[in-house]
Amino acid sequence: MPPFLAAIALVLFCQLLGEALARASTLPLPGPVLGAVLLFALIVWRGGPGEALRSFADGLLRHLSLLFVPAGVGLIQHLDRLAAEWLAVGVALVGSTILTLLVTGGVFTLVARWQERRRGKISL
Amino acid sequence: MNLWVYLATTPLFWLTATILAFLIAGWVHEKAGRPPWANPVALSILLLMGVLFATNTPYPIYFAGAQFVHFMLGPATVCLAVPFWTHRHDVRAMALPLLAAILSGVVTAISSAVGLAWWLGADRLTVASIVPKSVTAPVAMGIAEQIGGLPSLTAALVLGTGILGAMIGPGVLRLAGLRDPRAMGTAMGCAAHGIATAAAFQIDPKAGTYGGIAMALSGLLTAVLVSLAVLVMG
Numbered sequence: 001m002p003p004f005l006a007a008i009a010l011v012l013f014c015q016l017l018g019e020a021l022a023r024a025s026t027l028p029l030p031g032p033v034l035g036a037v038l039l040f041a042l043i044v045w046r047g048g049p050g051e052a053l054r055s056f057a058d059g060l061l062r063h064l065s066l067l068f069v070p071a072g073v074g075l076i077q078h079l080d081r082l083a084a085e086w087l088a089v090g091v092a093l094v095g096s097t098i099l100t101l102l103v104t105g106g107v108f109t110l111v112a113r114w115q116e117r118r119r120g121k122i123s124l
Numbered sequence: 125m126n127l128w129v130y131l132a133t134t135p136l137f138w139l140t141a142t143i144l145a146f147l148i149a150g151w152v153h154e155k156a157g158r159p160p161w162a163n164p165v166a167l168s169i170l171l172l173m174g175v176l177f178a179t180n181t182p183y184p185i186y187f188a189g190a191q192f193v194h195f196m197l198g199p200a201t202v203c204l205a206v207p208f209w210t211h212r213h214d215v216r217a218m219a220l221p222l223l224a225a226i227l228s229g230v231v232t233a234i235s236s237a238v239g240l241a242w243w244l245g246a247d248r249l250t251v252a253s254i255v256p257k258s259v260t261a262p263v264a265m266g267i268a269e270q271i272g273g274l275p276s277l278t279a280a281l282v283l284g285t286g287i288l289g290a291m292i293g294p295g296v297l298r299l300a301g302l303r304d305p306r307a308m309g310t311a312m313g314c315a316a317h318g319i320a321t322a323a324a325f326q327i328d329p330k331a332g333t334y335g336g337i338a339m340a341l342s343g344l345l346t347a348v349l350v351s352l353a354v355l356v357m358g
Contacts, residue, residue, distance in 0.1 A: 003245065006201075030263040032319035033343050038129030039205035049206050057206035061336075065165045065322040066146045067197045068283060070190030070259050072169040075280040076176055077183050081250065082280075088244035092254055093281065096237035097315050098296055099287050100258060104338070105302040105311035110308070111221035118164045 002053035009052065014039040132181060138189025143324040145171045163321055166287045197262055200318075204336045211333045212308075222310060226338055229314035230345045233258040253277040256346055257285045263343040267350050282317065289316020290323035305331035313338030 018035030043049045049057070075082075082089060131137045149167035156162050176186055187194070208215065215222070237254045246254070252273035258262035261282050268278035293312040302308060306329040312320035313335030321339050325332030 002168070003215075012200050012201050014205075015198050018202070030201075030260075030266055030343055030347060032262055034339055034348075035198070035202040036205045036208070036340060039202050040208055042251045043205060043209045049209060054206060055201035057225070060196065060203050061207065063233045064200055064318050064338075066143070067193055067200055068165055068261065068286065068319055069142055069146055070187060070194040071137065071279040072165060072283040073172045073176065073186060073190065074183060074276050075239050075283065076173050078274075078277050078280050081247075083276065085246050085250055086244035088241050089250065089254070089281070089284075091244055092237045092240035092246070093257065093284050093288055095240050096233055096257070097285055098232040098292070099236045100229050100315035101289070101293055101296050101311045102300055103232040104314040105297050105300065107228045108221045108225035108307040108310045109149040109302055109304060111224045112218065115220055 003050070004056065007050070007056040010042070011035075011039065011056065011068040014042070132179060132287060133185060135189035135192070136179075137157055138186045139192055140189075141172065141175060142168075142190045142193055145175075158296065160262075161291060163287050163319075163323075165283070165290075167194070169283070197260075197318075200338070201260065201262065204340050207333045207336055208340070211337075214333070215337060218306065221306075222334075222341070223338065224312050225307075225310050226341045226345060229311070230258075230342050230349060233315060234346065234349070235341075249274055250277070254281055255350065257281045258315055258317060259343045260339055261345045262294075263347060267347060271354060283319070286316045286319025289320035293320050294327060306334045309334030310338040314342045317343070 015032055015035040018033070019031030019037055021034050022031040043053075145168040146164065149164040152167060153159075153162045172186070175181075176183065190301060234255055237257055238251055241251050241254050249272075252271050253268050253275075255271060255273065255280060255341045256267040259267065259282065261279055264278050264282045265275040267273075289312055293316060293321045294308065297303070297308050297311055302311065308327060309321070309324040309331030312324045314329070317339045320333030321332060324335035
């Protein structure tokens, strides 16, 4: 089997299995995320992703931002609602994004420093 | 005219337009000296919305072509396992800071978005749609559906958050003195999913990897927390 096609088939198969597991479970976990967990388990079991899977994943992830464009154009369907509530939505998005960035980055830095000090390494 | 009528309804046309718009936006971004306000995703969306307005094309017709690009979001999410494996030693060593940061980030993201929107008088549907705004689109749309929001509005809010995070993330974090690429990537992936993760990859490959990990874990955690909240509150 051509390795490149095998890599694509493997990724799609993991996603399919993830979607099936997501439907079967009571918690509404996202199929692709479960698919990533499955693919990770497979890579660990095989001791590495292999050249073809690595290059397929690299190529796809390098152009990740293109994949968001079609959903984004969907904004066109909600212009009326956004025109009416732009202030609340805008403040909520900006405020929450800034807060989340600071809390996540801050907690990571604090816990990482604490952990590295405990391990007796030089701090960050 | 007949030719245009044919072209405007064929999926191939809108698929080509989507990729061309992205290439043009990337070129403009490059020529302008890569400023954060000229985010290529935002530029291509504005460009395509302009074309849809000018040609009076309904979104479903556009999406019939663009869905082939949209579909790849799923496989791309699965592919996050590969960089995760490549950096598995880092991930294992940093498991504690990662989990602590993402747990507090997810709680902050949901509570601050809901609190601010509610306080400023947003409609119930809008508030429900804003809950998963920090999470990657396919996950967020599923959550919105479960709690009675509008999945397509959620897609737009997720996108707005992503572009915002990509634009202001590096600046906000540096201003706060958070310059460790691992902390920056984790913050950007947790606050603004894949779009900010793509921007984090441009800062540093390590930042991008932590962004991908944070995005995957925060998606999982948001889905779990929201469904637990639904179970508890009925």
